[in-house]
Amino acid sequence: MHPALAVIFLTLFSGGGFGLMALTAIVNDFQIDGGLNPLQTMIALLVSLAFVSIGLLSSTAHLANPKNAWRAFTRWRTSWLAREGVFAVAYYPFAMLYLIWVFFTGHPAALPGLVLANMAALIGLITIFCQGMIYAVLRTIRQWNTPLVPANFYLMGLAIGATILVAIRWATGNPAPALLGTAAALLVLSAVFKGIYYFWISRPAGPTIRTATGFNRLNVRILDPGHTFGTFLTEEFGHTLAPASAHRIKALMYTIAYGVPLILLATVAQSNAAILAILAAVLVVGGIGIERWLFFVEAQHVINLYHGRQHC
Amino acid sequence: MRLGLVIDLDTCVGCHACAVACKEWNTSGTTGALTDYQPYGAKPSGVWFNRIRHYEIGDYPHNKTINFPMSCMHCENAECVTVCPTGASYKRAEDGIVLVDQSKCMGCNYCSWACPYGARELDRASGTMKKCTLCIDRIYDMEIPEEERQPACVLTCPAHARMFGDFDDPESPVSRAVRERGGYQLMPELNYNPSNHYLPPRVHAPIDTERMRQKGLRAVKDWIHRAVER
Numbered sequence: 001m002h003p004a005l006a007v008i009f010l011t012l013f014s015g016g017g018f019g020l021m022a023l024t025a026i027v028n029d030f031q032i033d034g035g036l037n038p039l040q041t042m043i044a045l046l047v048s049l050a051f052v053s054i055g056l057l058s059s060t061a062h063l064a065n066p067k068n069a070w071r072a073f074t075r076w077r078t079s080w081l082a083r084e085g086v087f088a089v090a091y092y093p094f095a096m097l098y099l100i101w102v103f104f105t106g107h108p109a110a111l112p113g114l115v116l117a118n119m120a121a122l123i124g125l126i127t128i129f130c131q132g133m134i135y136a137v138l139r140t141i142r143q144w145n146t147p148l149v150p151a152n153f154y155l156m157g158l159a160i161g162a163t164i165l166v167a168i169r170w171a172t173g174n175p176a177p178a179l180l181g182t183a184a185a186l187l188v189l190s191a192v193f194k195g196i197y198y199f200w201i202s203r204p205a206g207p208t209i210r211t212a213t214g215f216n217r218l219n220v221r222i223l224d225p226g227h228t229f230g231t232f233l234t235e236e237f238g239h240t241l242a243p244a245s246a247h248r249i250k251a252l253m254y255t256i257a258y259g260v261p262l263i264l265l266a267t268v269a270q271s272n273a274a275i276l277a278i279l280a281a282v283l284v285v286g287g288i289g290i291e292r293w294l295f296f297v298e299a300q301h302v303i304n305l306y307h308g309r310q311h312c
Numbered sequence: 313m314r315l316g317l318v319i320d321l322d323t324c325v326g327c328h329a330c331a332v333a334c335k336e337w338n339t340s341g342t343t344g345a346l347t348d349y350q351p352y353g354a355k356p357s358g359v360w361f362n363r364i365r366h367y368e369i370g371d372y373p374h375n376k377t378i379n380f381p382m383s384c385m386h387c388e389n390a391e392c393v394t395v396c397p398t399g400a401s402y403k404r405a406e407d408g409i410v411l412v413d414q415s416k417c418m419g420c421n422y423c424s425w426a427c428p429y430g431a432r433e434l435d436r437a438s439g440t441m442k443k444c445t446l447c448i449d450r451i452y453d454m455e456i457p458e459e460e461r462q463p464a465c466v467l468t469c470p471a472h473a474r475m476f477g478d479f480d481d482p483e484s485p486v487s488r489a490v491r492e493r494g495g496y497q498l499m500p501e502l503n504y505n506p507s508n509h510y511l512p513p514r515v516h517a518p519i520d521t522e523r524m525r526q527k528g529l530r531a532v533k534d535w536i537h538r539a540v541e542r
Contacts, residue, residue, distance in 0.1 A: 001425075064419025065439030071398035071416055081422055082397035137395070139502050140428045207428070207499045213380065214496045214510055215369045223377065224366040226328070229355040231363070232433040236424060302499065303430040306365055306382065 001141070002236050003296035006062035010055045011131055012292050014088065015153055016285060017051030018124030019161030020044055021095060023182075025121035027165065028109050033176035036169070041108040043168050045099045048161075049092075052124075056088055080137060084130035087123050094120035128157050135299075142206040142312060143299045148197045155190035156288050160281075162186045163261060167281040170274040177269065184265050187284070191258040194291065198250065201298070204311040212305040222308040237301040241294075249294060257287020314408040314479040315446055316386050316507030317466065318486045318495060322514045324473035326366055326379025330465035334362040334383070334444070337464035341449050343414055347437035359435045361444040362465055374518055381474075383465070384431035384444035385498070385506030386410050392423035392432060400441070408507060409446050417441050428499050429506070451476075479507055 024044045028035050036044065060066050073089070075082040098116040102108045108117075132150025139145055162183035169176040209220045230238070241249075264280040267273065300312035338361060339346045348358035362383040369378050386403075390410050393401045400416035401423050403409070412423075412432075417440040424432040424441065432443045447463035450456070460467060466474040477486035486509070489495060495509035 062420065063439075064421075064434055064436065065417060066419075068398055068400075068416060068418035071400070072418060072420070073397075075397050075399050078394040079397040079422075081395065081420065085397065134422070137391075138425055139391070140426060207501060211499050211501055213367060213369070213378070214498060214512065215378075218370045221368045222365065223368050226363050226365045227357075229357050231357055232359070232424075233430045236421065236434075237430075301425070302428045302502075306380075306430060 001296045001299040001301060002239050003293045004062050006058045006060075008289065008292045008296065010059035010062070011153065012055070012285070012289050013051045013058070014055030015128055015131065015157035016160030016164070016288075017048040017055065018091070018121075018128050019154075019157030019159070020048040020051065020164050021091075021117075021124045021161070022121040022158065023161045023165050024048070025114070025117040027179065028117060029114060031109065032182075033169070033178045035109050036165075037172075037174070038102050038106045038108055040168055040172050040174065041102050042099060043172070044165060045095060045102070047164060047168070048124075049095055049099070052088065052091065052095075080130050080133040084127055084134060087127040087130055091120055091123045091127060094123060125154075128153050140302050141299045143201045146197070146200060148193065148200060152190070152193055152197055155186065155193050156291070159183065159186040159190045160284055160288060163265075163277075163281040163284045166265065166268070167274070167277040170268060170272070170277040173274075175272060180265055180269055184262055187258050187262055187265075191254065206312060207302050207305060208311045209305050209309070212302065220310075222306075225307050233303055234307060237303050238307065239297050240300065240304075241297050246294070246298065249290065253287055253290040253294065255287075256283050257291060258284075261287070313406060313481075314386075314388070314507055315451075315477070316408070316479055316486065316509070317383070317446075317463070318475040318477075318489050318509050318511060319381055320471075320473040320475075320489075320493075320511040321378050321380070322473075322511060323471045324364075324379045324381060324469075325471045326364055326377075327470065328364050329468050329470060330381055330474060331360055331362045331364055333464040333468035334447075335360055337447060337450065338445065341445065341447070343412065343442050343445060345437075346442060347435050349436065359433050359442050361431075361433075361442070363430070376513060378513065381465075382429055382431070382498075383508070384410060384446070385429050385504070385508040386444075386446060387507065388505035389503060391426040391504060395422050395426045397422065409448055410443070411445055411448070412441050412443055414438070414440050428502055428504060446476075479509075 060069055063069055072082055072085045076086050094116050098113055098120060101113040129150050132153040135144040136149040166180050166183045210216050213220050261280040261283045264276045268277045302312055304312055335346055338344055346359040350356050364379055364381045367378045367380055369376050386408055390403050393403050398416050398418050400413045419439040432441050435442045451461045462476045466476045475486050475489055477484040479487055490509045493511045495511050497506050497509060
């Protein structure tokens with residue numbers, strides 16, 4: 001698949017933003033590490049709103065005809081993309097009202113505020129599920145057609161949110177060992193689930209050139225694709241990655257998204273150096289950005305069968 | 313009613329006439345124009361509803377060239393319609409034709425991701441998704457003679473490799489052809505249940521190319537060719 005930056009940014013940033021909102025609500029609900037103070041809560045909410053907005057605005061850059069984008073809210077009965085749009089927009093009023101509540105009352109853990117926070121968190125989590133299902137429902141792309149996709153989206157969104165929250169806590173001079181442990185655990189879990197996903201998609205399966213042409217008992221080879229230069233189909237679906245470079249990029253991704261941030265978080269626990277927590281959050285976002293790029297470029301659409309691939 | 317095409321892989325000669333006729337008709341049709349990018353430039357490309365690919369099936373000496381036209385299959389389970397977030401893609405209840413409402417499409421490409429047959433192509437000039445309409449503006453046009461109320465590709469095919477009709481009617485020519493010639497659907501395991509069917513090549517005895525030249529007059533001719541110096 002063509003790795004469009006607009007869609008990579010959409011899933012990466014809005015996933016992280018919703019994950020941050022969910023963790024903010026949980027931390028204030030259960031007063032983990034004493035809960036967030038009003039300033040920390042407001043910073044977390046602003047970062048979350050900014051991330052979600054970056055994601056949603058960049059997604060409109062993927063539209064060839066954005067003047068009809070408002071219609072994307074109409075087909076929520078059948079389309080996961082429309083559902084994602086509806087929930088993503090429904091997130092705003094709750095997150096903003098919570099922000100206003102904290103700003104004027106200074107009580108992030110008071111009941112009316114927590115109701116708003118948990119509504120925003122719930123809607124954000126539902127949006128991540130819708131985002132995952134956009135890809136998971138496509139039977140045409142085996143690498144996406146698995147429940148591991150929404151599971152990975154959840155774990156990565158929550159891991160991004162947790163690391164950012166750790167950075168916010170330490171940067172405002174307020175250590176949070178339980179939160180740091182949560183972030184580390186989410187990073188490890190996210191790395192493990194991504195590993196399971198890579199194992200799952202490592203072998204070809206699904207339709208082959210034989211079922212695609214109906215010559216089920218014969219060897220089928222392409223002689224001519226029927227066009228002289230690229231078409232929409234080859235530009236959109238023709239991207240692929242050589243296995244050797246895929247392995248190298250995956251090693252790089254694991255190092256940036258999981259390895260170095262975990263070491264940095266361990267150092268933060270020892271030294272209280274806030275700058276390392278911020279660096280860890282930046283690395284996690286960047287590393288999961290690489291993961292998202294791989295997610296798109298490694299997806300092999302069955303239309304490639306008609307352009308010379310024997311299986312996908 | 314469930315309208316669709318039957319394509320005879322035995323007689324298709326791969327001349328691309330169907331694709332050209334389709335482009336010609338539809339570029340001035342309901343979803344036109346079908347933009348060409350750099351038509352006289354270094355990398356000519358453009359929007360086509362119908363593409364013909366060429367394959368070799370089997371291994372020598374039992375191999376055969378197959379010309380493989382593909383357009384929208386007008387699937388019974390049209391995922392392109394269910395995934396569309398704007399309602400631009402729809403399937404007509406009365407005849408099963410899948411269409412894109414050009415005034416509603418926002419160009420998100422999601423329907424093309426859901427289509428296993430590559431039937432949908434984004435027109436970068438209009439920013440909207442375009443696809444085969446089964447020549448809906450021809451087949452229902454009461455102004456033209458009844459025998460011409462067929463898709464442009466079917467009318468133009470010089471090899472008569474294409475048939476158009478109603479798959480819900482068991483006695484229609486398309487249903488009979490599928491029944492009698494073992495017509496099949498592409499990628500049935502995905503369960504899109506496409507309307508369009510393909511007829512497999514008829515089974516012929518292989519032509520013995522090794523010994524063909526040894527027979528009768530041809531052997532004499534070959535001897536003369538060798539004997540006469542030029």
